[in-house]
Amino acid sequence: MEILKHIGSNRVLISDGAWGTFLQKKGLQPGECPELWNITHRKDVRDIAESYIMAGADMIETNSFGGSRFKLEKFGLADRVAELNRAAAEISREAAGSGKWVLGSVGPTGQLLLMDEVTREELYDAFREQAVALEAGGADAIMVETMTDLEEAVIAVKAARDYTRIPVFCTMTFDRLVTGDYRTMMGISPQEMVGPLLDAGASVIGANCGNGIEGMVAIVREIRTVHREVPVLVHANAGMPVYRDGETVFPESPEDMAIHLNALVEAGANIIGGCCGTTPGHIACLRKTLNRE
Amino acid sequence: MTVLLQKLSECIEFGKVNKAAPYPPDRRGMDGADEITQQLISEGVDPQRILTEGLMPGMERTGIKFRENKIFVPQVLMSAKAMNTAMVHLKPFFLSGAARQKGTFIIGTVEGDLHDIGKNLVSMMVEGNGWKVVDLGVDIKAEKFIAALREHPGAVVGLSALLTTTMMNMERITKAIKAELPATVVVVGGAPVTASFCGQIGADGYARDPQGLVEFLNNLL
Numbered sequence: 001m002e003i004l005k006h007i008g009s010n011r012v013l014i015s016d017g018a019w020g021t022f023l024q025k026k027g028l029q030p031g032e033c034p035e036l037w038n039i040t041h042r043k044d045v046r047d048i049a050e051s052y053i054m055a056g057a058d059m060i061e062t063n064s065f066g067g068s069r070f071k072l073e074k075f076g077l078a079d080r081v082a083e084l085n086r087a088a089a090e091i092s093r094e095a096a097g098s099g100k101w102v103l104g105s106v107g108p109t110g111q112l113l114l115m116d117e118v119t120r121e122e123l124y125d126a127f128r129e130q131a132v133a134l135e136a137g138g139a140d141a142i143m144v145e146t147m148t149d150l151e152e153a154v155i156a157v158k159a160a161r162d163y164t165r166i167p168v169f170c171t172m173t174f175d176r177l178v179t180g181d182y183r184t185m186m187g188i189s190p191q192e193m194v195g196p197l198l199d200a201g202a203s204v205i206g207a208n209c210g211n212g213i214e215g216m217v218a219i220v221r222e223i224r225t226v227h228r229e230v231p232v233l234v235h236a237n238a239g240m241p242v243y244r245d246g247e248t249v250f251p252e253s254p255e256d257m258a259i260h261l262n263a264l265v266e267a268g269a270n271i272i273g274g275c276c277g278t279t280p281g282h283i284a285c286l287r288k289t290l291n292r293e
Numbered sequence: 294m295t296v297l298l299q300k301l302s303e304c305i306e307f308g309k310v311n312k313a314a315p316y317p318p319d320r321r322g323m324d325g326a327d328e329i330t331q332q333l334i335s336e337g338v339d340p341q342r343i344l345t346e347g348l349m350p351g352m353e354r355t356g357i358k359f360r361e362n363k364i365f366v367p368q369v370l371m372s373a374k375a376m377n378t379a380m381v382h383l384k385p386f387f388l389s390g391a392a393r394q395k396g397t398f399i400i401g402t403v404e405g406d407l408h409d410i411g412k413n414l415v416s417m418m419v420e421g422n423g424w425k426v427v428d429l430g431v432d433i434k435a436e437k438f439i440a441a442l443r444e445h446p447g448a449v450v451g452l453s454a455l456l457t458t459t460m461m462n463m464e465r466i467t468k469a470i471k472a473e474l475p476a477t478v479v480v481v482g483g484a485p486v487t488a489s490f491c492g493q494i495g496a497d498g499y500a501r502d503p504q505g506l507v508e509f510l511n512n513l514l
Binding site for chain 2: 021024029030031074110112114115148177178179181183184185186187241242243246247248250276
């Protein structure tokens, strides 16, 4: 089922919530490779995917955020890119069933072009390898996310576009500056990302992580000042982390988050879901609030 | 000579590495940190002055602009690249004792965390401010910090973390360091870290940006 036909101005879709923080709750230890769990803890990964479907998400991501060869290399798993990403997509595909979509997650490599740590060709190759495996496992779209360097994002989108038949989504991570403006760590504004990502072939653009849902309203408004039609996706954190009684807590409850849903829709978001700290409870609450309105 | 030192500080501030470097575009074909540092040394300028009047003011302006969100990570990395180029020429003088650094700063990303961009930015900024930096790398356990401290007695230790989950390891590492070497000053930083977290885990200092850490370190002197 072609996902793009279902994204439009007359209907808002709900995406899923956090994976990383959810995996940790299930016992993933710091220093462990999350993507290896697609093989060693397949059932736990599938539980996460299913819990978001049960919560009412229209689409779910895959456990492949760090599935590029550059990230897997740190765990000695660079030669298992195809296997781990394919498994990630298969797990989410099974959980989603028919009628729900799977977004194959692709995160940054952590290598800086600017410092000559990597070449453009090496990046392109790594993203191609990952995207192809996600498509083979059953992903309906590639979700390039948490990007801060526009050039790396563009290369990832192009590679996925050139080597798969599925649409490519791309979100970047913006921080709120002392001036109140939003920029990625590399200095890219929401406005600036729009043209290059669309030129590279992205079908859906937006923002994830870095902000609670309130900050996302301002970011979506800024994107809308330069483009009125492009579908916009938002994966917001459950607020910004605070440290309480020996553990890190994301402070926004499902209800805290849902309060801002309407403002985000009015700003022009088409797909809304969660990032760090959000749970199936948050997604269920977004779903309920959306259905009510 | 003062003019040349001023020029060097600008090369650091704007990230002009050497004459061949295309960045920044408005300094194309001009001498960079590499050439100017060599020229200063060959003219017999005290290496200490090259550090304190050339590199440090340039890096400080970069740090302040970064804190004020006037520049972003790429510009800081270019500044650091220019600084490292200059440092290559100054290292022999530090080793021989002809020029002295302010103190030693040991830094590492904590156990379980493989992110290094933030840690690297801090290392560069601290080094550019005249400190000797010992960078232990990523995924560093308490024992490794303690071993480095034994090798560099009296050094200040900086712990970096990007993830909310690995941030928790800062507490264990801070406590282990304090148990072995109670006088050690431990500072923490990274995206999820806050001043109140720093207080709760018993660390001595927190800065929300690299320049803030530089100022904290200089206040220890």
